[in-house]
Amino acid sequence: MTETSTLSDPATSTPLSGERADILTQLGTVRHFLRFTTHGLTDEQAAASPTPSELCLGGLIKHVTGVERGWVDFIVDGTSAMKDFDDLTAEDFAAREHEFRLLPEETLAGVLAAYDEVARRTDELVATLDLDSAWPLPKAPWFQEGQWSARRVLLHIIAETAQHAGHADIIREAIDGQKTMG
Template sequence: MGETSTLDETGDTAALSGERADLLAELRGARFFLRFTTRDLTDEQAAARPTPSELCLGGLIKHVTGVERGWVDFIVDGTSAMKDFDDLTAADFAERDNEFRLLPGETLAGVLATYAQVAARTDEMVATLPDLNATWPLPKAPWFQETQWSARRALLHIIAETAQHAGHADIIREAIDGAKTMG
C-alpha cells in the first residue's frame, strides 16, 4: 500500500498511510493531551503558577506553539530559520522567557487559536513534504550533539517536546484544581 501525500479536503489525515500517518497520529495525540489540560479554565488559572516551577498552562501552550513553528520553519527553510546560539541577543532570550508566561492582554483562547493554526500548518507540511529524509545542518548550540537533522528527526523532536510538556501541564492542572488529564 503506497503513501498518499496530501490531506483530504477537510484537512483530515485519513488519506495518509504509513510513516506520515503514524507521525501525525502521535503528534495529534500529544497535542490533544496538552490542550485537554486547559479545559474549563479561566485566563487567570491558565496564567497561574501553582508549583515551584515558573511554568503555567498558557505559557506551555505558547512555548510548544513556538517550538512547533520554529522546527517546521527549519524543515521547510533550513538552517536560516534558526539563529546560532552565539548570535542570540538579550531580546531573543527575553522573548523566549515570555513564551513560558501568559502575558497581560493574552488569553487562553487566543493562545489555543494560534496553536491550532500552527498545528494545521504542520499537518499540511507533513502530508506534502516531498522527502522526510531531507537534511539540514543544525544551528550551532551547546545542546546539539549532532550536526544535522532530517525532517523526520525534527518532527520526532516536535512530538517529544509536545509530549514532555503535556506531562508538565498535567501536573500543573492537578495543582490548580485537582483535575487530571487521565485517571
C-alpha cells in the same frame, strides 16, 4: 483523536497511511493531551503558576506553539530559520522568557487558536514533505554537530509536546485537582 485510517492529505483528500499517518496520529495524540489540560479554565487559571516552577498552562501552550513553528520553519527553510546560540541577543532571551508566561494582554483562547494554526500548517506539511530532507543544525550547546532530517525534527516536536503535556498535567492537578489521564 484521529484514527490512522481516516487521515488524509488536506490538499487532495487522499488517504494517508504508513509513516505519515503514524506521525500525524502521534502528533494529534500529544497535542490533544496538552490542550486537554486547559479545558474549562479561565485566563487567570491558565496564567497561574501553582507549583514551585514558574510554568503556567498558557505559557506551556505558547512555548510548544513556538517550538513547533520554529522547527517547521527549519524543515522548510533550513538552518537560516534558526540563529546560532552565539548570535542570540538580549531581546531573543527576553522573548523566550515571555514565551513561558501568559501575559496580561493574552488569553487562553488566543494562545490555543495560535497553536491550532501552527498545528494545521505542520499537518499539511507532513502530508507532502520529503521526510529524508535534512539541514545542518544551528550551533548551540544542546546540539551535537550534524544535521536532522524532517523525520527527526517531527519526532523531536512529538517528544517536546509530550514532555510539556506531562508538565501541564502536574500544573493542572495543582490548580484544581483535575487530571488529564486518571
